[in-house]
Amino acid sequence: xxxxxxxxxxxxxxxxxxxxxxxxxxxxxxxxxxxxxxxxxxxxxxxxxxxxxxxxxxxxxxxxxxxxxxxxxxxxxxxxxxxxxxxxxxxxxxxxxxxxxxxxxxxxxxxxxxxxxxxxxxxxxxxxxxxxxxxxxxxxxxxxxxxxxxxxxxxxxx
Amino acid sequence: xxxxxxxxxxxxxxxxxxxxxxxxxxxxxxxxxxxxxxxxxxxxxxxxxxxxxxxxxxxxxxxxxxxxxxxxxxxxxxxxxxxxxxxxxxxxxxxxxxxxxxxxxxxxxxxxxxxxxxxxxxxxxxxxxxxxxxxxxxxxxxxxxxxxxxxxxxxxxxxxxxxxxxxxxxxxxxxxxxxxxxxxxxxxxxxxxxxxxxxxxxxxxxxxxxxxxxxxxxxxxxxxxxxxxxxxxxxxxxxxxxxxxxxxxxxxxxxxxxxxxxxxxxxxxxxxxxxxxxxxxxxxxxxxxxxxxxxxxxxxxxxxxxxxxxxxxxxxxxxxxxxxxxxxxxxxxxxxxxxxxxxxxxxxxxxxxxxxxxxxxxxxxxxxxxxxxxxxxxxxxxxxxxxxxxxxxxxxxxxxxxxxxxxxxxxxxxxxxxxxxxxxxxxxxxxxxxxxxxxxxxxxxxxxxxxxxxxxxxxxxxxxxxxxxxxxxxxxxxxxxxxxxxxxxxxxxxxxxxxxx
Numbered sequence: 135x136x137x138x139x140x141x142x143x144x145x146x147x148x149x150x151x152x153x154x155x156x157x158x159x160x161x162x163x164x165x166x167x168x169x170x171x172x173x174x175x176x177x178x179x180x181x182x183x184x185x186x187x188x189x190x191x192x193x194x195x196x197x198x199x200x201x202x203x204x205x206x207x208x209x210x211x212x213x214x215x216x217x218x219x220x221x222x223x224x225x226x227x228x229x230x231x232x233x234x235x236x237x238x239x240x241x242x243x244x245x246x247x248x249x250x251x252x253x254x255x256x257x258x259x260x261x262x263x264x265x266x267x268x269x270x271x272x273x274x275x276x277x278x279x280x281x282x283x284x285x286x287x288x289x290x291x292x
Numbered sequence: 293x294x295x296x297x298x299x300x301x302x303x304x305x306x307x308x309x310x311x312x313x314x315x316x317x318x319x320x321x322x323x324x325x326x327x328x329x330x331x332x333x334x335x336x337x338x339x340x341x342x343x344x345x346x347x348x349x350x351x352x353x354x355x356x357x358x359x360x361x362x363x364x365x366x367x368x369x370x371x372x373x374x375x376x377x378x379x380x381x382x383x384x385x386x387x388x389x390x391x392x393x394x395x396x397x398x399x400x401x402x403x404x405x406x407x408x409x410x411x412x413x414x415x416x417x418x419x420x421x422x423x424x425x426x427x428x429x430x431x432x433x434x435x436x437x438x439x440x441x442x443x444x445x446x447x448x449x450x451x452x453x454x455x456x457x458x459x460x461x462x463x464x465x466x467x468x469x470x471x472x473x474x475x476x477x478x479x480x481x482x483x484x485x486x487x488x489x490x491x492x493x494x495x496x497x498x499x500x501x502x503x504x505x506x507x508x509x510x511x512x513x514x515x516x517x518x519x520x521x522x523x524x525x526x527x528x529x530x531x532x533x534x535x536x537x538x539x540x541x542x543x544x545x546x547x548x549x550x551x552x553x554x555x556x557x558x559x560x561x562x563x564x565x566x567x568x569x570x571x572x573x574x575x576x577x578x579x580x581x582x583x584x585x586x587x588x589x590x591x592x593x594x595x596x597x598x599x600x601x602x603x604x605x606x607x608x609x610x611x612x613x614x615x616x617x618x619x620x621x622x623x624x625x626x627x628x629x630x631x632x633x634x635x636x637x638x639x640x641x642x643x644x645x646x647x648x649x650x651x652x653x654x655x656x657x658x659x660x661x662x663x664x665x666x667x668x669x670x671x672x673x674x675x676x677x678x679x680x681x682x683x684x685x686x687x688x689x690x691x692x693x694x695x696x697x698x699x700x701x702x703x704x705x706x707x708x709x710x711x712x713x714x715x716x717x718x719x720x721x722x723x724x725x726x727x728x729x730x731x732x733x734x735x736x737x738x739x740x741x742x743x744x745x746x747x748x749x750x751x752x753x754x755x756x757x758x759x760x761x762x763x764x765x766x767x768x769x770x771x772x773x774x775x776x777x778x779x780x781x782x783x784x785x786x787x788x789x790x791x792x793x
Contacts, residue, residue, distance in 0.1 A: 166627045169634065184420040185529055188503030188537065195503070195537045197529070199420055203627065204531045223333070223423040238634075244539055245605035247627060271338035271390075278345035285349065289356055 159231060162203035169238035169247060177236045179205060179249055180257065183228050184221035187214060196220075198232060207232055208243065209251040219260025229257040296792030297785060303358040305371050308459070310354025312376040312442060316383060317347030319436060320429075323387075327425025330507075336425035339390040347383045369459045370781030373442050377770055380441050381405045384433060391426045393417050395755045398762055405766045407433025408441065409773035410656050412525025412622035412747020413765065415755045419530040424511060427528050431515040435488075437773070438522030438552070438656035439480050469560045469654075483559050484521070491517035491548050495541070502538040520545055521552035522656040525622025525747035532624045533612075542612055545623060553579075553619035553651030555663075557694055574691045575652045578666035579618075586646040587614050593639030610639070613748075618646035620658040622747025631750045632734060640750075644737055647746045648718060658745025658772055660714045663693060664707045671704040713776045717743045717768055724764045725752065743768040 159180040165172055181200035188195040194211050197204045199221065209232075221227030234251035237243075242250075324340035327333040364372060384407075385400035394400040399415040406413045407430055416422065416430070442459040469476045492514040499509030512528050519526040529535040533545060551559075558576070561569040570576055590610050600606040609626060616623045631640060650659015674689040681687060689699040718740045725735025730752055738752040742765040753765070771779045 163629075166629050167633055169630070185535065186504045186508055190503060197531060197535060199530065201418075204420065204529070204535070206531070206534065206537050208537075221420055223336075223421055226421075239600055239605060239609070241601055241605065243537060245600050245609045246534060246537060246625070247630070248537075265335075268335045268338055271335070271342055275338060275341045275345065278342065278349065282345060282349055282352065285352055285356075289352070 162200045162205050165205065165236060166203060166247065169236075172236045173238040175236055176233065176252070177249065178231060178233050179207075179236075180231045181205075181229070182221050182226065182260070183217055183219070183230055187217065187220060198230060199227075206243075206246060206248040207234065207251050208240075208248055209234075209254065213251060213254050216254075216256050219262075221260065223263075224265075225262055226260045228260045231255045231257055294788045294792040297789050300360075300362070301368060304360045304362050304364060305368050305375070306354050306358035307360040308364060308368075308372045309375055309379060310351045310356075310358065312372070313347055313351030313354065313379055313383065315351075316380050316436075316441070317344045317351055319432065320344035320347060320384075320387065322432060323425040323429045326428060327423065331424040333423050333425050336387075336391065336423040339387040340425060340429070342390070343383065343386040346386060350379075350383065364459065367781055367785060369461070370778040371785045373459055374770075374774060374778040374782040376441055377405075377408060377437075377774065380408060380437075381766075381770075384408070384429070387429055388416075388426060391422065393419070393422050393426070398759065399755055402762050402766055403430065404433055405769050406747070407431075407524060407526065408437030409745050409769040410434045410438045410522045410524040410620070410658065411742060411745040411769045411773075412519065413742060413749060413753045413769075414526065414747075415753065415762075417755065419528075427515065428511075430526050431518045431524075431528070434522035434524030434526060434656075435484070435518040438524065439484055440477075469557050479560065480556050483556065483563070487521055487548075487551065488514070488517055491521060494544050495548075498538070498541050498544055499536075502536060502541060504536075516545060517548060520548040520621060520623065523549060523552045523619050523621040523651060523658070523745070524656075525616070525624075527623065534625045534627075539608065542608070542625060546612065546615055549616060549619045549621040549623065552621070553655050553657040555652040555654045557654055558652070561694065569694065572692045574666040574670075574693050575662040578662040578669070579652065582646070582649055582662065582665065583615065583618055586618060586642045586649075587611060589642030589645065590614050590639045593636050593642060596638065597634075597636045599634050599636070599639070613643060614646055617643045617746055617748055618649065618651070620647065620650045620744055620746045622741065624748065628749045628751045631737070631748070637733060640733060640737060643748070644740050647740050647744045647748065648714070650744050658743075660711050660744075664711055666691060667699065667704060667707045668711065670699050671707075674699060710775055714743065714772070717771060721764055721768050724761060728758045728761050738765075739768065743772040745769060745772050 159178045165177065179198065181198040183196050184199045184204055185197050189211060192211055194209055194214055196207045196209060196214060198207050217228050219225050219227050232249055232251045233253045234249040236249050238247055239245040240248045320340050320343050324337050324344065328337040381401050381404045384404040385397060388394055388403055389397050389400040393416050394403065395417060402415050469479055492510060495513030495516055496510035499512055500506055504512060515528045527533060533542060555575055558570060558573060591606065594600060594606055594610050600609060612625050648659055649665055650661050651657025653661045653663045670689050670691050674687055677687045690696055691699060721739030721743055722736040725739055726732055734750050734752055737750045741748045
């Protein structure tokens, strides 16, 4: 009897734990559109780190983009040691998975929609985007320059 | 009888259009040089070189083929202005399209029209990976368009003439700050550049303090200033101002957008030592009252739904979006979808009212504008007095705008014509939105945002929206920025060309 009761209690506790924790990663669209439902819950969010890492005391702000929206992540500085690349024109940022508390309107941060990270996992490393100079554009520029020069010469003459 | 325009009229228009196009071509060297020198971006620099050369060639051909030394008459001046905005939209869209961040050429045209008209609605894809050069061009657009495309040409290439005044008026600038229109154009550029330096420094320093790299801090500072002072609302990152997660950054931005929404004439008065004008002017007074009233509506709406947990957060979020909408900037510290999903109808209505009313005349702001709103209320007050007092009483109504002015019927009629035009275009755009399948309030919100050159979006503006809606918003942004008269003049000119004798 006691064993049964303990099993039920344990089962209920696990259920309760599952209720406000989403093991599978949730998209930014889902988070923003259903912010009230997820507010205060632990969520898993995956995306590319973009822009600057803004250090603020013991913590830092990183912005993580899942290709639809970027969401601000408030994270302890020691957790971002592994982040090497952040997304920009020249680089593809590291792909990370954040587990943390989602806030629809964060009291600590002036009402921002954000995630307070508890842990971060680097899924894949970013890289420098390969750069090839556009030779077609160079030819086009030279061609147009010749036409403009010719045009100016003709205009000066006539 | 409608008179058909003659070939010499078209030549004259094309000649001035060519001059403006050459001016535009030269401005493309700014992102070319900055991109190449500071950021070592070769391919984006080539995009700008190609586009600049196309613009220069087009302008040179027009000025050569249609060489003219005649002054522009009123209709020609207006047609030059309205056409130059369309030509600028197409030519400026070339480098953006070449960046590969737009799904179609129409999308890049939408972006440039949104920039030039200081609207800020965007169809860019993957903004967070856009090059510095292309991003700078997105923000330079509002800085050029906010001051006026024709005004650049006036300030740089033209000597004082009646024709230049007609182009100046055609760009919805009916107030001369200085007696000479060329001096006025140069003054507008002077104060804009002085503010640009101060604003970039302020935002750059704040940017470094909040953790941006120095290079990015000043780049973002310049971009946010240009789009903020010119009430456009573009930002270098996809999260807009939310990207910075900083209250100080938001406060500095608020100061900049308020400065941008004030009449250039008020800036001149302030710089000349006439600081009392700020408090006495009908526009600043109406602006203050209107902000208070619309913020009250927004607060009631947000409070009723309990959107924010405390008053401080409500003020920070509510006031930022409100002032951003009222000044027709469109900077956001919330996500577009939150407007519809969380804010509720009442707060949204408050924002729509603020956007529709707009900033001051002779500023970079859009919307109906404060001087007109003030005049309408003065006229209403006069009418009520007329009804209340005996018939033989002579009732006059005056207002203070730089000088004390007696309100006349002709002035009220002109103000009402433009106001009705704005309301019509807000409603028409909303109807097309509804026809495309969007809800009424969302459609009205987006339509008002486009026509009043605000740039707020509740989620409709997207690369996947119907083409008809993209074209509608382009026309709304263009007509709203030019305050209709130049656009009407262009349509009149086209009708006269086909039906005139």
